[in-house]
Every structure is written in structure tokens, then in C-alpha cells.
Amino acid sequence: NAGVMQNPRHLVRRRGQEARLRCSPMKGHSHVYWYRQLPEEGLKFMVYLQKENIIDESGMPKERFSAEFPKEGPSILRIQQVVRGDSAAYFCASSPPDRANEQFFGPGTRLTVL
Amino acid sequence: AQSVTQPDIHITVSEGASLELRCNYSYGATPYLFWYVQSPGQGLQLLLKYFSGDTLVQGIKGFEAEFKRSQSSFNLRKPSVHWSDAAEYFCAVGGTSYGKLTFGQGTILTVHP
Numbered sequence: 464n465a466g467v468m469q470n471p472r473h474l475v476r477r478r479g480q481e482a483r484l485r486c487s488p489m490k491g492h493s494h495v496y497w498y499r500q501l502p503e504e505g506l507k508f509m510v511y512l513q514k515e516n517i518i519d520e521s522g523m524p525k526e527r528f529s530a531e532f533p534k535e536g537p538s539i540l541r542i543q544q545v546v547r548g549d550s551a552a553y554f555c556a557s558s559p560p561d562r563a564n565e566q567f568f569g570p571g572t573r574l575t576v577l
Numbered sequence: 578a579q580s581v582t583q584p585d586i587h588i589t590v591s592e593g594a595s596l597e598l599r600c601n602y603s604y605g606a607t608p609y610l611f612w613y614v615q616s617p618g619q620g621l622q623l624l625l626k627y628f629s630g631d632t633l634v635q636g637i638k639g640f641e642a643e644f645k646r647s648q649s650s651f652n653l654r655k656p657s658v659h660w661s662d663a664a665e666y667f668c669a670v671g672g673t674s675y676g677k678l679t680f681g682q683g684t685i686l687t688v689h690p
Contacts, residue, residue, distance in 0.1 A: 467620075494676065496677070498678075498680075504682060504683075505667055505680040506621075506667065506669075506678075506680040507680070508677050508679065511676070554620060558676050563676035564609045564626075564628070564676045564678075565626070565676070566623075566676055567623070568613070568620040568621040568622075570619060570620040571619075573618075
């Protein structure tokens with residue numbers, strides 16, 4: 464059983480460009496979580512999704528950030544018009560539907576904004 | 578609101594010495610508690626978790642943690658540290674409704690030979 468997959472592992476964008484981060488959950492997992500890790504900080508919750516539904520987006524910045532988890536395909540975290548402050552590691556985690564607290568993390572995407 | 582405090586930002590121990598990493602949490606109900614380890618440039622690996630029952634939980638790689646409700650603590654311990662344990666360790670708390678986790682700021686462990 465493959466683990467949580469994230470791509471790309473490293474992403475470089477210039478200010479004003481868009482960043483798209485992908486997350487494929489483990490097989491059988493229908494819950495996806497996105498976290499952001501800023502330099503020298505712990506992980507901060509961003510958003511919790513189930514298939515085709517956003518359950519909790521209380522940690523998402525109000526502007527420029529969006530997330531989706533379509534019926535088919537990976538979950539996508541989209542950052543529009545990136546700024547230098549968006550440079551961080553973005554981690555995705557997934558959990559099975561009956562054990563939402565057991566989260567398995569992907570290797571992360573390290574976003575650098577020039 | 579839930580929160581996690583890891584008082585020690587950086588700990589250095591000698592290989593073979595014992596280890597204790599501190600974690601204090603704030604949560605309004607019965608918490609779900611976790612310890613994760615992160616090696617440089619890597620994702621997080623779950624070391625152990627506490628949901629209920631025995632307050633002393635065993636994890637992978639020889640780690641254990643003890644839940645103390647009266648002290649709101651969930652400290653991580655290992656009797657004898659190996660050089661490969663050098664990494665950053667995160668304590669996290671979650672609720673029973675769903676799995677949103679709140680993490681501490683992490684403790685960086687350095688192991689001297």
C-alpha cells in the first residue's frame with residue numbers, strides 16, 4: 464500500500480505566479496488534510512476535505528488560497544499570485560473514514576517564492 | 578481553543594543516554610495525543626498515539642509516552658538514544674470529532690557520539 468504521495472516535492476515560483484500542489488491519499492482514505500510549516504515553526508492546519516466537500520477551512524488564508532478534493536484524482540491546494548511569505552513546506556495527510564484521527568503524512572512540497 | 582506547548586526548542590544528549598521530551602496541551606475535552614518525528618527534508622512519521630486506556634503507550638523505535646491528565650502533559654521518553662534518533666519531534670493534539678491536529682513548535686534533538 465503506497466503512502467501519501469505529494470508532487471511536486473519542490474516548487475519554485477516567482478511572485479505573482481500560481482502554485483498548484485497535489486496530494487494523492489493512501490488507498491482507502493477519503494479524508495485529506497493540508498498543513499503548512501513555515502520556517503522555524505510547527506505545522507499549522509489549513510483545511511480538511513472529504514471527497515467533493517470542504518469540511519473545515521478555518522486555517523486557510525482568506526485570499527489567494529483554495530483547495531479541492533474532486534471525486535476523481537488528487538486533492539489540489541492552489542495558491543494564486545504567490546508572495547514571498549508563502550514560501551513554506553506544505554504537507555498533506557490522509558486518514559481512513561472511520562479513524563479520522565489517524566493521519567498519515569506525505570513527504571511535503573517545499574514551495575520557494577523568488 | 579486547543580494548544581500544544583513544547584518548552585524545549587533544542588535538546589542535546591549523548592548517544593546511549595536517556596531522553597525525555599516535554600509536551601503540555603490545552604484541550605477542553607478528552608484529547609487524542611500524538612508524537613511525530615520529522616527528519617530533515619522529510620515528512621512526519623507517527624511515533625505513537627494516545628486515545629484512551631492505559632496512560633503509558635508504547636511506540637515505534639523504542640519510544641514511549643505517558644499521559645498525565647492532572648498535569649496536562651504527554652512527555653515522550655526513550656531509555657537509550659541512538660544517533661539515528663537525531664531529528665525534530667512534534668507533539669500534537671486532536672479532538673474526537675474529526676482529525677484536525679494542533680501541533681507544538683517542535684523540539685530539535687541532537688545526539689552526540
